[in-house]
Amino acid sequence: MPKYFVTYEQIHEFCQKISGLIKKDQWQPDCMVAIAGGGLIPSRILRTFLKVPIYVVGLRRYDENDQEIGDQPQRVQWLDEPATQLLGKKVLLVDEIDDTRRTLAVCVQELNKYNLQELRIAVLYKKNKPKKASLPARLVQNMYYGQEIKDDWVVYPWEAVDIVEHNQFAKKSQSVIV
Template sequence: MEKIYYSWDDISNLIKNNIEPIQKYNPDYIIAIGGGGLIPARLVRNYINKPIYVVTLSLYDDETIGNKVNIIQWINLNLKDKKVLIIDEIDDTRKTMDFCVKELVEKNNANDMCVFVLQNKLKNKLGVLDNVNYHACQNIDDKWVVYPWDL
């Protein structure tokens, strides 16, 4: 699969140029999906000073997409009536994000969520994001993305 490489400056500029809707949303909490969402979440926090919590999910095995989302780490936090910003690096199949949103509703009573990703791959998705605000900094073709923290 063809690869796209992003630099630290690319990532910084993507966030800087797309932060306004997130600032207007004004979340109470940031939920980073570990590992890919950790660095983007910290960079977003430069613009909105909110606490970061981490949920760790696994769908990928090395460079191949698995069939089932596995919970590695979850949070113990009541999110009812709180604005929750969920951050990951990329929306590929949407399977992980769909799973995360549903689990936050079921386990944490979340009822006001916004998803923020650096890139959205333009392809058919395996998951849906109903009743969730969605913001992708960039829409891209279906290529393997290499971030500066992957090198």
């Protein structure tokens, strides 16, 4: 699978774009729920524009060797029970990518237990490919994303050991935009 290297600058630009789309919709979340690890940095950048608190949940799909650990993501960190901080709130769920959709689907299923006023999703990248899990149609229609791409492996700067080398790869790297 081809690799698509992205920079912090691109991520920041996509977060700015996403916040603009949210404001254009005249929708203001009360808080964000970031999916660790990929949703942490995008949610922090979005906070600059949206000015709302961030809560963090952790799911794991891959082991330390980037091998899938099963069909469904495993919960490794969740909100305090009961998650009263979310009751009746408008929540923006943030992750780095809509790939197989499994992680998003598990989070949506769990968050729906908290009697939210409204839930929406923001991702940096939305892959144009068949999904292995489904979401309610309203969530897919209202999903905010920075860019829709083909099924490349996206390499994020927070994964880099050498950021200078990563940025050099990013200059040469392109994914086909849908």
